[in-house]
Amino acid sequence: MAVFLLAFCGLGSWCASWMLLSKRYGVDGSAGARTHALERRLRSAIGVLAQTRLTSSLLNVDACRSLASEIVDYGCGHSLELSLHEAMAALLLVSVLIVLAFGVSSQSPIGVVVAVACICGVVVMRASMKERLRRQRLASSMPGVFRTLATALASGHTLVQAIDYVGAHEKGPAASHFAKTSLRLRCGMSVDEAMELLRNELDAPGVGLMVTALTISQRTGSPLRELFQRSALLVEQQGEFERALMVKTAQVRLSVRVVCLLPPLVVCLLSIISPDYQEGITTAAGFGCLTIATLMDVCALAIIRRIMGAVL
Numbered sequence: 001m002a003v004f005l006l007a008f009c010g011l012g013s014w015c016a017s018w019m020l021l022s023k024r025y026g027v028d029g030s031a032g033a034r035t036h037a038l039e040r041r042l043r044s045a046i047g048v049l050a051q052t053r054l055t056s057s058l059l060n061v062d063a064c065r066s067l068a069s070e071i072v073d074y075g076c077g078h079s080l081e082l083s084l085h086e087a088m089a090a091l092l093l094v095s096v097l098i099v100l101a102f103g104v105s106s107q108s109p110i111g112v113v114v115a116v117a118c119i120c121g122v123v124v125m126r127a128s129m130k131e132r133l134r135r136q137r138l139a140s141s142m143p144g145v146f147r148t149l150a151t152a153l154a155s156g157h158t159l160v161q162a163i164d165y166v167g168a169h170e171k172g173p174a175a176s177h178f179a180k181t182s183l184r185l186r187c188g189m190s191v192d193e194a195m196e197l198l199r200n201e202l203d204a205p206g207v208g209l210m211v212t213a214l215t216i217s218q219r220t221g222s223p224l225r226e227l228f229q230r231s232a233l234l235v236e237q238q239g240e241f242e243r244a245l246m247v248k249t250a251q252v253r254l255s256v257r258v259v260c261l262l263p264p265l266v267v268c269l270l271s272i273i274s275p276d277y278q279e280g281i282t283t284a285a286g287f288g289c290l291t292i293a294t295l296m297d298v299c300a301l302a303i304i305r306r307i308m309g310a311v312l
Helices: 002-020 029-050 053-059 062-077 084-106 109-154 159-169 175-186 191-201 207-220 225-248 250-273 275-282 284-311
Strands: none
Touching (some): 029 084, 053 084, 062 084, 084 109, 109 159, 109 275, 175 191, 191 207, 207 225, 275 284
16 A cells, blocks of 8 residues: 555656646756656657557547547646647556556556556546536526527528627637538528538537527528527526526435445455455455446446436
8 A cells, every 4th residue: 555655646746747847937957957858758758659559549439538638728728738649648658657556556456457447437427527517508508699699680680690690709618509500501501401410519408499490480581589588588497497406406416426436436445455355356256246236236326317317
């Protein structure tokens, strides 16, 4: 365990020195030269790893690609320019060091398996959290989109002009989808095809109604100001109901997460620190009991999510 702590602290110090002692801090002298040499060697290793097939394969996984893009954005905010492949390579390098630290600390291949499982779980959970936040921001921006559409159409704009107006004046995550749809319409795509693509790409509350209303309005010329203003109010009320439901069920959701995460955490901890437990789960009976317990936990979680729906 001490070896693991030392390795983890050393890894954290190494990453901190690379982040903090960069060129933008103006480090001079021998310390600065050593820092720059370390940075060159590190970038060289990351560059070699970024060109491997493994890095390209990991970028095809949505969760890994999402985390790599987040690392790229973080690096841009701290004067560290990284490509998507380099960010994935850096993430892979840090993951390998963590796996080695787990393996050395546990002195067993089980520690390596546990480390790989933990890293995969963290990556998936981070990607899921990021996607959930993106969907929440998208849903919260839809009332403004409806009101902007209502204003543009009431001012006498055509459908193409109204969609272009939304893409140019809205600041939320939905603006890029409307700008793309406007470009498609200007390039000669039919209204039906462009609206259908917008429906498929923009997964937010009220989008189906909006696309249908815009298509009908394009054919018949019917006014849509009151419809979109009413839709904005309904979407806002839906968001308020969802937030109230999240508040009222927060304790239940926390209990479910604790009950579901506690057994895997205990298994991972015992697999690292307890040699007797490591010997036990390597036997046929121990591995069978662990497999059955895992399947029962997964089935129970699936049943709960099926009953509660999107609340959890």
